[in-house]
Amino acid sequence: MKMQNDVVPPSTPVPLQAQFVTITEEEAGQRIDNYLLRVCKGVPKSHVYRILRSGEVRVNKGRIDQMYRLVQGDIVRIPPVRIAEKADTTHVPAAEFKVIFEDAHLLVIDKPAGVAVHGGSGVSFGVIEQLRASRPDAKFLELVHRLDRDTSGLLLLAKKRSALTSLHEQMRDGHTDKRYLTMVAGDWKNARQHVKLPLHKYTTAEGERRVAVQAEGMPSHTVFTLLKKFKDFALLEAELKTGRTHQIRVHLSSSGFAIVGDDKYGDFALNRALLKADATRGALKRMFLHAHQITFTHPDSGKIMTLNAPLATECERFLLSLGKPLN
CATH class of the missing domain: 3.10.290.10 (RNA-binding S4 domain)
Known part of the structure; x- marks a missing residue:
């Protein structure tokens, strides 16, 4: 026929x-x-x-x-090239996250802990895929930077290519200011401490991404400010002068102060104890690291912006369980 x-x-x-x-x-x-x-x-x-x-x-x-x-x-x-079939995104559940700021150029959200910013490395989807699924009419939506899966707090996304380019340039040139809140175990002494340790990225035999202090690593600089001191813990603000992978976590662990709940570089015995504790005795089932403030220049208006995200509920609960600070 x-x-x-x-x-x-x-x-x-x-x-x-x-x-x-x-x-x-x-x-x-x-x-x-x-x-x-x-x-x-x-x-x-x-x-x-x-x-x-x-x-x-x-x-x-x-x-x-x-x-x-x-x-x-x-x-x-x-030219003619064999392009892979577009990934099926129908399985990505649409999701919105707490919005800290939004206009025609930017979207800034408060990312919860336990959510990856994008798919890959065993994760089928993340924040960016879920936001795109919930905003099918968005012509452009890209991550400006990243946060570790277990870190909560401020995450910037660009809604225009020009905004993405501008913010990348600001970060590359050191014109943004990113601050994190973190709780460490131990007797922290200094009110303000600079840590400058070169960091080297590597992959374990199991394919897991890790970072170690190494002489030939990338120059890395974090400034830590003591906010509250307790008998066995200290609440710090970490100010990033460079933006390396796992920078805060490795700078602290290499200085002898593990971030509470850190399952890669932390105190594993302490983490297990906190998992078993009840709410009134300081239970914590996540890493205590929260991106609480960022300052940058708006890519369109040129206005200096400082945005804040309140400490995540589970971290606030752990902080309160420690009682009155010593300082």
Whole structure:
């Protein structure tokens, strides 16, 4: 039986064709290589750079190099490449989180502990995927920075490409101020203490990401201020001067002060005891690390903004269980 011309048998391979994409306002400003790495999901990084070097990628019919920054209205030719099927996101439950601030450029939420900021490393989805699922009409929504899964508090997201670029530049140039509240075990002495220990990232045999102090590691700097001192604990504010993975956790553990509830670098015997304790005796079932304040320049208005998130309930409860501070 003769098939209609517009029907393709399932067994017939569909030839790959070049795509021509017009760059929107939200996509403008990023480098062509970063843009391709984002849109060509499933294509090896080496292949993306190969098609750039060969001139197969064209912008406005002309050749460009990987450093080219896209402009609104640019027409990008993406050569035929086998792009992986778009991930099925129907299983991602839509979720909203407590909003600290929102406008046309930014969304700032208070992330709860125990929730990853994005999928990966054994986690099928995180905050960003859940927010996108709950806001299907959002044209652009990207994480500005990250928080550990077990850390609660302020998380910035950009609703425009220009906002993302601006905030990344501010963070890279040290023009943002991020403060955390943390509880450590031990006899903390100094009212204000600078910790400058180089940090090296590595992966364990089980594939888990870890960080260690190492001479050839990345320069890292945290300033700790003593807020409240108790018999066996101390409440500190941590001010990040650099933004390395697990920086606060490793700087404290390497200085002899484990963060209460830290399951990677902490005091595991203490953590077990706190898990078994009842609410009136200082139970804690999470890590006591909370991103409570951030200061930055608004990417559109230029206004200096300082945002705060109150200490998470379970951390506040543990703090109250310690009674009156010594200082």
